[in-house]
Amino acid sequence: MSISQIKRKILEKLWIAGKPVKLQDIAEKTGLNISSSMMHLLGLRKAGHISTPEKGYYAITKTGKEAIGLLGLTKEKALHILRELPKEEAFHFYTGIDQYVGVYANSLNDFCDKIQTVNVKSIEFHAPRRDFELWLDSLGDLELAKRMGIIRRASLSGENLRKKVYESVKSRCEELADLSNEVR
Secondary structure (H helix, E strand, C coil), X not given: CCCCHHHHHHHHHHHHHXXXXXXXXXXXXXXXXXHHHHHHHHHHHHCCCEECCCCCEEEECHHHHHHCCCCCCCXXXXXXXXXXXXXXXXXXEECCCCCEEEXXXXXXXXXXXXXXXXXXXXXXXXXXXXXXXXXXXXXXXXXXXXXXXXXXXXXXXXXXXXHHHHXXXXXXXXXXXXXXXXXX
16 A cells, blocks of 8 residues: 655654654654644554654654565564674775775674764765765665665764764664564
């Protein structure tokens, strides 16, 4: 069953946020008024595309992600994405061509940690070049790679860019850790 463009837009905004979002924020991000947003959210909740993890907050569900074309994750896939890599497959941070900063991340969790402390010039160098997206794709995390593409297109810089990248990666690490720890 296909969903309307407006409902798709709401689901995409929830997916991009990577965390539960307030009704007012959904209305602002989609350009809808509060009552229209609420009407669409109720329909999405009834269809199982969103959940309300706490009062007044909305989050996209696995079914919602599938409705906008994102593939489902398995425990095995989560473990594969979170695996430790050999140094040659790690993400190496640069501030420019041939300007290696001597820092590398050999897993997604390590990448999350390093994003907080690496020179912000390195993040500004890699983001517009699609380096984060390509590395995440090589890990097998197409969903997070797409999220990095959205961040790249927002043309952020400095600490705003660092914060967005960090929040997206941290949220994804938590989601993957939860899934990989599930008992079959």
